[in-house]
Amino acid sequence: MKAAKAAVVAKARAKYGNFLTLSDYKSLILKGGVNEIITALKSYPAFSEEFSSVGNVAVRRKQAEEMLAKRLFKLYGDLLRFEFADKNGFFYYRVRREEIKQIVNAVMFLSAGVGDMFILQFPVFLKDYCSFDIGSLASVRDFSELMLVLKNTPYYDVLRPLQIEKNDIPDIRTIENALNRYYFDWLLESTKKFPSGEREELKKVILRTCDLYNIRLCYRYKGILGLSGEMVMNNRIPHSLRFSKLQMENLLLKSDNETIMKLISGIPYFKKFSGETQDFELLIRKSNLDYYAKKLRMSQYDSVVLHSLMELSELENTNLTTVIEGVRYSLTSDSITEMLVCEK
Amino acid sequence: MAVEKMALMSVSGPLKKVNKTLAKCCETKCFHIEPNYYTMTYGSAEFKTLKDKDIYGKLIKRADVLKNGLGIPDNKVDYEDITLESLHDFDEYFSQLEKSALPLINQQAELKSKIEEYEQVLKQVVNMSSLDADFRDLFSCKHVKVRFGKMPSESYTKLKFYGEKSFVFVPFEEKDGFVWGVYFAPLNDSVQTDDIFTGLYFERIRIPDFVSGDGETAVNELRLQKSLFEKQLAETNIGLVALKQHCSEQFTKVRSKLIFLNESYELRGQVSVINNRFHMAGFVPKREVDAFKAKLSEVPDIVIEEKKYFLDDRMKPPTKLRNIKLFKPFEMFVKMYGLPSYNGIDPTAYVAITFMLIYGIMFGDLGQGLVISLLGIILTKWKNVKLGPIMTRIGISSAFFGFLYGSVFGNEELIKPFFHIEPLYTAMGKPHNIFGISSYLLICALVIGVILITISMIMNIVISIKRKDYESAFFGNNGINGLIFYLAVAIGAALQLGFGIPMFSPVYIVVFVVIPLVIMLFKEPLAHLIAQNTKRNVLQINHSHIANNVAKHSTQLDVNDSEFINKNLDKVSEMEHIRAVYGRMPADSFEKLGYFDKKEFVYIPLSSDKDNVYGIYFVPKKYKVMADDIFNDLGFERMRMPAELSAVRPTKESKKKNTSKEKKSVGNFIIEGFIELFETFLSYLTNTMSFLRVGGFILSHAGMMLVVNVLAGDTLNVGSVIVLILGNAFVIGLEGFIVGIQVLRLEFYEIFGRFYKGDGKEFVPMQVKN
Known part of the structure; x- marks a missing residue:
């Protein structure tokens, strides 16, 4: 392993050592409000820099969540330094993911007729990394204007076939799935630049994410929205590690709204945790924590370790959001603690 | 003691x-x-x-206001010369003082709050100093809403997307990730504009209406006004200081007295x-x-x-230990384990003697012992450390044994050790140093262990008999039976192994080993049997006890009454299965009782007032209906038995416990019995072996000092002196501390565990909180 890569691996593992522990979360849960939580977070080195500008004025829940997201992106940037330069390289994946998220958000606000809302919502810190002018998305008034903003990006080619009429907005689910399919294709393609050992391990990590995406699709479309199995099959990601098309069909055919969760609990990814919870999102987070913590400790490849660290950081952010929202809505400390996912 | x-x-x-x-x-x-x-x-x-109202609360609050306002320290002093007593006296004193102090204190508070307010406003307005319009003009706008404040820099970049909206944002400056500025919105769109800015995390800052002029003028004006207030505050402070000097001493005394009265008043709840x-x-x-x-x-x-009082569960007198000066510091260890009950035995003297003895044996060094003693004196005198006096005593003990071992700071050539004195020297095989008598030391350690364990068992027997706990006294592991077994095995083993005298003959084994073990196995049924036999007596003893106490307790009975009581007490002692009922009856009814002298009950009067006679009637259970009827007719009113008269009665829980014990199956009983027997046997062995450490530490101390001496070398120079000093300091610090812990362990586990129960209640004299 090259010295620089070894340094990234060591740095990532050290960063994980500074993650918040269960007792930290418990002490945060006991705080009286968002402001107190933010003040308490300032005392942790990992958060102090980002939250230092926050004074004694009331901090809104949404504002706190945006700060957490910004911190995450900054952490990624600090670890990568110059890797962002290659816009087709694997390490650009977080930007791609954020770009897709923002495009979907913009379309969502557009189709709801409240395009202005996107201005309030979009993260300004992204504009330095995005492959298009994210601010311009805030000014678009119809789908064709949106396509113009995306003109010289790969997303344009993905969305163009979906454009029906000049001003008509295609179905949001179709847009989201098309963009995600492109994202996973691109991600798998980007791994080809890595040496074989690293490529295989990275590929497995990505394919596992594809599996979880498809399972989530099943759960949401079939279990929550009650859509047809055909719809799920059409929108699925055509890649898999352990959750094949056949298994997916099997799940869709056998399940209904009530039994789908039971069937999902039996999937190998979740078997270990099925006794602990019946909450789907919590099940996925627990499975991710288990998987990525192992990868972070065991893998020798900086790409895998870095990816794992970012996934674990996302889990930490989700935990903090859970704490903030739980405190904001006066949930009991036990019920908040049950929703947290952490190792120690 | x-x-x-x-x-x-x-x-x-x-x-x-x-x-x-x-x-x-x-x-x-x-x-x-x-x-x-x-x-x-x-x-x-x-x-x-x-339970009363908080009568001193208001006065204390007034005193606190004056204290804080005048800046008088929160001291408590002697107030002997303060003659104020009643609430009125204190009220008058404080009213007098308030007349001169309160106007100044209020003025000070007002000025401070104004200065603070101006400081806060200045902090905000400084960021708006580039404003070129008059604040008053902006505040007076009727059709435009004006909002001053700051927003995150990121939000500011988003503002350009609202170009079509009707509001205007004027930035002043960007600082610490925030953009300071003001936005103007037409009255009609103000709600929508406020929503947008709220979404952009705009923090509104309210500018007080006394701010006037453009940004720069306002800042100057505010600074000027603030300095004016500061000047006034300085003048007020001078006045307060003068007043403080005048009244501080008297005020502190009055306040101290008030606090004492308040805290003693709080004791009224008791x-x-x-x-x-x-x-x-x-x-x-x-x-x-x-x-x-x-x-x-x-x-x-x-x-x-x-x-007069009698001991039972409800009346438990507190325990205050009383020991001679030599043993007193060791009370700390007894308290650490738990105080003895009031009618228990204070083990302080025993702990003190054994602690000093064992410590001295384990850490015997004349020089180091004296150093520990000296340290103890220093710690006691200057730091008042509780362990200090103990260190002084154990240091002397250590020095004494060090003298016997011939060890002075590890040097074993300055003094002749005891094992070099004839005829001991020859008898021990002419040992060169202490390592030559290591086997004797270990045997002596075991003998010390056997002696201390035996003493502890004897103490347990005495205490158990005193407590009427016959199971523990006769059949328990630390009772007579256990003592016979332990001594028989220890003495037998010592004589047979040490002197070759054959001790374990079949008769010896059966009498001193097997029979005690069998008794130990059947201790529960045996104890139960004794308890059954004494139960009936207990009932009688308890009530006789009450009856006897009645005579002692009463102070209002004349000689004739006493004769009457004594006669009746004889009658009570002849009764079986009796019950005693306490209460009062009208004085007239008491006189009528004389007509019932042939009935099967006994009435004993206790005390009387002008209307009633208080007393107890005793009646065998089979006649209780008859007696109850008679006493009801006589207007006898039942009352709760006073604590000093009643005896301990078994609770429902203890009854249940006893019943459950009786229901134990034979199989369970045998298995449990054998396991307990094995455990007991093992504990005798391990507890005795535990004392081997006494001998072990003598050798370890000699070994450590040998290392120090080897490191120091044979020739005396600066280096070797430093090594000797550091080495001795290290041994005193480390080994002295470890030996202390080991001795405490022996005291608590091997000695206390056999006879002592720390179930006493501490004597706490009534006092105010501080």
Whole structure:
């Protein structure tokens, strides 16, 4: 392993050592409000820099969540330094993911007729990394204007076939799935630049994410929205590690709204945790924590370790959001603690 | 060397004297109050606990305002010369002081708050100094809403997307990730604009209406005004300082007295009240009773009497240890384990002697012992460390044994050790140094262990008999039976292995080993058998006990009554299965009782007032219906038995426990019995072996000092002196500490565990909180 890569691996593992522990979360849960939580977070080195500008004025829940997201992106940037330069390289994946998220958000606000809302919502810190002018998305008034903003990006080619009429907005689910399919294709393609050992391990990590995406699709479309199995099959990601098309069909055919969760609990990814919870999102987070913590400790490849660290950081952010929202809505400390996912 | 004997004192008097009495009780420092005595004895229906309003609270608050305002330190001082007593006196004193102090204090507070307000406003307005319009003009806009404030820099970048909107944002400056500025919105769109800015995390800052002029003028104006206030504040402070110098000493004394009165007033919650008279009872060490009475007699109209009391679960006197100066510091270890009960044995002397002895044996060094002693004196004198006096004593013990071992700071050539003295020297095989007698040392350690364990077992037997716990005294592991077994095996093994005398003959084994083991195995049924036999007697003893106590307790009976009681007491002792009922009956009815002298009950009067006679009737259970009917007809009113008369009665839980024990199956009993027997046997062995450490540490100490001496070398120079000093310091610090812990372990586990129960209640003299 090259010295620089070894340094990234060591740095990532050290960063994980500074993650918040269960007792930290418990002490945060006991705080009286968002402001107190933010003040308490300032005392942790990992958060102090980002939250230092926050004074004694009331901090809104949404504002706190945006700060957490910004911190995450900054952490990624600090670890990568110059890797962002290659816009087709694997390490650009977080930007791609954020770009897709923002495009979907913009379309969502557009189709709801409240395009202005996107201005309030979009993260300004992204504009330095995005492959298009994210601010311009805030000014678009119809789908064709949106396509113009995306003109010289790969997303344009993905969305163009979906454009029906000049001003008509295609179905949001179709847009989201098309963009995600492109994202996973691109991600798998980007791994080809890595040496074989690293490529295989990275590929497995990505394919596992594809599996979880498809399972989530099943759960949401079939279990929550009650859509047809055909719809799920059409929108699925055509890649898999352990959750094949056949298994997916099997799940869709056998399940209904009530039994789908039971069937999902039996999937190998979740078997270990099925006794602990019946909450789907919590099940996925627990499975991710288990998987990525192992990868972070065991893998020798900086790409895998870095990816794992970012996934674990996302889990930490989700935990903090859970704490903030739980405190904001006066949930009991036990019920908040049950929703947290952490190792120690 | 015992537990201090206690007298139960009752103090009563008119309610208005309660505060003074409480204050005096606190001053005696020897009164342990029993707050529940009266309610427990006579029932809560009769006596109420004194609960009052917080009468000193307002005065204390006023005193605190003055103290803080004048900047007087929060000290408590002696207030002997303060004559203020009543609430009115204090009120007058504070009113007088408030007249001169409060205007200044209020002015100071007002100025401080203004200065703070101006400081805050300045902090905000400074960021708007580039504003080129008058604040007053902006505030007076009627059709445009004006909002000053700041927003995150990121949000500011988003503002350009709202180009079509009707608001205008004017930035002043960007600082610390925020953009300061003002936005203007038409009145009609102000709600929508406010929503947008809220979404952009705009923090509105309210500018007070006294701010005027453009940004720069406003800042200057505010600074000028603030400095004016600061000048006024300085003048006010001078006035306050002068006043403080004038009244500080007197005020501190008055406040100290007020605090004492308030805190002693809070103790009123522990006093019982009936018919506008207060009653309290508590324990006073017997030898301090006279001093206590003398101190309290300073309060007029109160009655102080010594009451008789009897020990039971409800009346548990506190324990105050009393030991000679040599042993007193070791009370700390006893308290650490738990105080003995009032009627228990104080083990302090035993702990002190064994601790000093074992420590000295384990860490014997003349020089180091004296150093520890010296350290103890220093720590006691300058730091008042509780361990100091113990260090002084164990240091001397260490020095004494060091002298015997011939060890001075590890040097074994300066003094002749005891094993070099004839005929011991030849008898021990002419050992060169202490390592040559290591086997003797280990054997001696075991002998010490056997002796200490035996003493502890004897103490357990004595205590158990005193407590009437016959199972523990006769059949328990540490009872007579266990002692016979332990000594038989220890002595037998010592004589056979040490001197070759064949001890373990079949008769010896059967008599001293097998039979004690069998008794140990069947200790529960045997104890149960004894308990059954004594149960009937206990019932009788308890009630006879009550009857006997009745005569002692009563102070109002004349000679004739005493004869009557004695005659009746004989009758009670002849009765079987009796019950005793306490209560009162009208005085006329009591006279009628003489007509029932042939009936099968006995009535014993206890005390009387002008209307009623208080007493107990005893009746065999088979005649209880008859007796109850007669006493009902006589207007006898049942009451709760006073604590000093009643005896311990088994609770429901203990009854249940006994029943469950009886139901144990034979199989369970045998298995448990054998396991317990094995465990007991093992504990005898391990506890004795545990004392091997005594010998072990003698050798380890000699070994450590040998290393220090080797490191120091044979020639004496600066280096070797430094090594010797550091080495000795290290050994004193490390080994001295470890030996202390080891000895404490031996005391607590091998010795205390055999006979001692730390279930006593600490004697806590009544005092105010601080």
